[in-house]
Amino acid sequence: MFWMYVFRREVGKYPNVTRRFLPRPCMHCRFPSCAEACPTQARHKNEADGIVLTNYSKCIGCRYCVVACPYNVNSFNWKEPKKNQYFDWESEGMDLYGRGAVKEYVGDAIPPNLNPDVARRDIPTLQYRFVGVVEKCTFCSHRIWFGVKRGLKPGVDREATPACVITCPVKALHFGDLDDPNSNVSRLLAKRRWQRALEDLGNEPSVYYLF
Amino acid sequence: MTPEIWGVKLTRKLAAWLSFLIFLILIGVYGFTRTLLEGHWWTGLQVPSMGGAVWGLYVTNYIFLIGASAGGFIIAASAHIFNVERYKSISTLATLLALIIILLPPIFIAADLGRPDRMLHVAYPTPNLRSPLFYVLLTLTLYILLLVLEAWFSMRRRLVMKKSWLTLGFDDLSEYSTKRDERTLKVLSLVGLPLAVSVHSVTGWIFGLMKSRPFWLSPLMAPIFLSSALVSGVALLIFVCIIVKKFAGFKIEQDTLSDLARLLFMMIPIDIFFLMIEVLTVAYAHEHTDMRPLTFLLAGSNAPLFWFEIIVGALIPFVILAFPRFRRSTKLLATSSLLILVGIWLKRWNLLMAGTLFTHEWFGWAEYPLGSYTPSWVEWSVMTGIYGVAALLFTLVIKFLPVEEEMKAMPTPAIVEVE
Numbered sequence: 089m090f091w092m093y094v095f096r097r098e099v100g101k102y103p104n105v106t107r108r109f110l111p112r113p114c115m116h117c118r119f120p121s122c123a124e125a126c127p128t129q130a131r132h133k134n135e136a137d138g139i140v141l142t143n144y145s146k147c148i149g150c151r152y153c154v155v156a157c158p159y160n161v162n163s164f165n166w167k168e169p170k171k172n173q174y175f176d177w178e179s180e181g182m183d184l185y186g187r188g189a190v191k192e193y194v195g196d197a198i199p200p201n202l203n204p205d206v207a208r209r210d211i212p213t214l215q216y217r218f219v220g221v222v223e224k225c226t227f228c229s230h231r232i233w234f235g236v237k238r239g240l241k242p243g244v245d246r247e248a249t250p251a252c253v254i255t256c257p258v259k260a261l262h263f264g265d266l267d268d269p270n271s272n273v274s275r276l277l278a279k280r281r282w283q284r285a286l287e288d289l290g291n292e293p294s295v296y297y298l299f
Numbered sequence: 300m301t302p303e304i305w306g307v308k309l310t311r312k313l314a315a316w317l318s319f320l321i322f323l324i325l326i327g328v329y330g331f332t333r334t335l336l337e338g339h340w341w342t343g344l345q346v347p348s349m350g351g352a353v354w355g356l357y358v359t360n361y362i363f364l365i366g367a368s369a370g371g372f373i374i375a376a377s378a379h380i381f382n383v384e385r386y387k388s389i390s391t392l393a394t395l396l397a398l399i400i401i402l403l404p405p406i407f408i409a410a411d412l413g414r415p416d417r418m419l420h421v422a423y424p425t426p427n428l429r430s431p432l433f434y435v436l437l438t439l440t441l442y443i444l445l446l447v448l449e450a451w452f453s454m455r456r457r458l459v460m461k462k463s464w465l466t467l468g469f470d471d472l473s474e475y476s477t478k479r480d481e482r483t484l485k486v487l488s489l490v491g492l493p494l495a496v497s498v499h500s501v502t503g504w505i506f507g508l509m510k511s512r513p514f515w516l517s518p519l520m521a522p523i524f525l526s527s528a529l530v531s532g533v534a535l536l537i538f539v540c541i542i543v544k545k546f547a548g549f550k551i552e553q554d555t556l557s558d559l560a561r562l563l564f565m566m567i568p569i570d571i572f573f574l575m576i577e578v579l580t581v582a583y584a585h586e587h588t589d590m591r592p593l594t595f596l597l598a599g600s601n602a603p604l605f606w607f608e609i610i611v612g613a614l615i616p617f618v619i620l621a622f623p624r625f626r627r628s629t630k631l632l633a634t635s636s637l638l639i640l641v642g643i644w645l646k647r648w649n650l651l652m653a654g655t656l657f658t659h660e661w662f663g664w665a666e667y668p669l670g671s672y673t674p675s676w677v678e679w680s681v682m683t684g685i686y687g688v689a690a691l692l693f694t695l696v697i698k699f700l701p702v703e704e705e706m707k708a709m710p711t712p713a714i715v716e717v718e
Binding site: 090093095097108110112121124125126127128129146147148149150151152154155156157158160161162163164165166167168218219220221222283285286289297 | 337338339340342344345346347348349353354408411412413414415417418420421425426427429430431432433436505509510511512654655658659661662664665666667
């Protein structure tokens with residue numbers, strides 16, 4: 089299962105060889121093919137932040153979104169998701185709102201990785217993971233949701249930014265508000281050369297590759 | 300002593316056949332239960348980013364069976380609309396065949412869904428009117444309802460004579476009510492023909508509208524599905540006619556079968572023609588993204604299946620059916636219709652594989668590993684079970700319902716009432 093897949097490719101001739109990497113999160117398209125194809129509206133575009141999310145309690149597991157997505161970002165739960173393959177905050181005494189014994193570890197911060205095994209009834213799209221439904225990268229919508237609620241700015245404050253972006257050791261990933269012309273990502277896009285994947289399909293993905 | 304159930308003698312032969320079918324169904328139930336309890340882990344399916352096909356044997360059978368039900372209905376409908384006496388003699392059989400076959404695709408879909416308990420969420424409470432699957436559900440439901448009505452109206456007269464409760468109290472045998480039945484059948488068929496066309500087109504559009512799969516994105520998808528549906532449908536009808544003639548003692552004239560065979564003979568080239576256009580367009584343009592699936596089909600690992608589909612599944616039956624002498628031979632007719640059925644099944648399979656396995660490349664180099672797909676034992680067992688259901692339903696229908704048309708010299712209704 090890859091919510092974030094990394095393409096690898098060797099280029100050059102021995103001895104001058106190098107490897108190229110291309111990370112592939114969900115593109116969170118402006119016109120998502122998956123949401124169009126989904127027969128039950130389980131896959132939808134969140135109006136507030138434009139993130140494309142799955143409602144696991146509506147998904148019927150037909151895998152039409154897997155077929156419809158040109159970027160193939162979807163993965164399917166072929167069997168019951170294994171419990172505790174993530175750090176289990178619940179067993180550390182965290183309640184549904186991130187309070188409890190876990191405070192000793194993270195203080196006031198939002199836990200870096202929300203255990204998907206723990207249902208969040210207050211976030212409609214973060215519920216229990218089921219067998220037989222489709223999932224994909226959510227841009228860590230729980231971190232953005234909590235962060236915005238606390239008045240933080242996604243992309244600037246670490247706690248309101250997707251986990252992949254803040255953990256990347258070489259700072260290859262950037263995150264921010266594309267609608268805001270003064271945000272970090274808008275400035276980067278104005279300054280640097282960029283390309284979007286499969287631009288001619290007209291999905292208008294929100295992920296830009298800088299060169 | 301042979302026990303009797305509702306006027307049908309349970310001979311040793313019939314009992315053996317029924318228990319064999321129930322055994323097949325139990326195999327399917329076992330596989331289905333395993334998927335329900337443990338997820339689709341046991342199938343050979345995989346998401347494309349891991350290299351694999353996300354739709355496999357279940358969807359192949361789904362599109363094949365939707366197509367295969369076409370023949371029965373189209374023959375019955377044209378018999379009612381154009382008053383073709385020859386086809387009228389098998390119209391009830393054809394309608395019931397279409398009805399039984401169209402009940403199977405939903406079972407395949409239930410086996411394919413990760414959450415079959417939520418299957419009807421497609422219609423309620425949050426349908427997505429932009430999804431082809433919504434229209435699949437809509438047209439398929441209407442089609443099934445129409446087939447039930449058509450089957451009932453074409454059997455009502457004989458149900459009354461059999462004093463069956465299935466008449467639902469409409470026991471009138473007067474000439475007026477018989478005429479009314481015929482008129483209703485005509486209207487139903489007139490409504491049903493466009494409905495059948497839309498069922499097959501929508502099935503094609505499940506695939507033909509996907510810009511994510513270069514091989515599928517083609518306006519030809521709906522016509523190809525329609526022509527394949529007609530070919531496989533008529534082939535199935537011929538095959539079933541021969542079976543019921545041999546094993547159930549139905550009186551079906553050889554001329555009727557030869558007529559159907561001639562129709563089949565005329566439709567095979569249309570189907571091959573559509574496929575040829577598709578292949579020619581892609582091959583002549585030789586765009587990189589489109590050529591990969593085509594090479595996979597024509598010369599790659601799928602080539603044996605593709606050429607089997609073309610040569611054994613279409614050309615050989617076409618040559619056999621070209622000769623009126625061979626069309627009259629029951630054996631050759633059965634063989635060629637069976638070959639056509641296998642060919643069309645493989646056509647669905649090839650089409651599905653060339654689409655699901657191949658996706659777009661990014662920036663000219665980033666692509667997922669090319670996977671392959673082999674159905675697992677769970678999928679084969681579920682498939683066995685569902686075809687077992689089909690055979691069981693068909694046997695029961697043949698045994699318990701008055702499927703066989705009345706012969707020309709039937710007693711008039713007045714005499715029957717005296718009896």
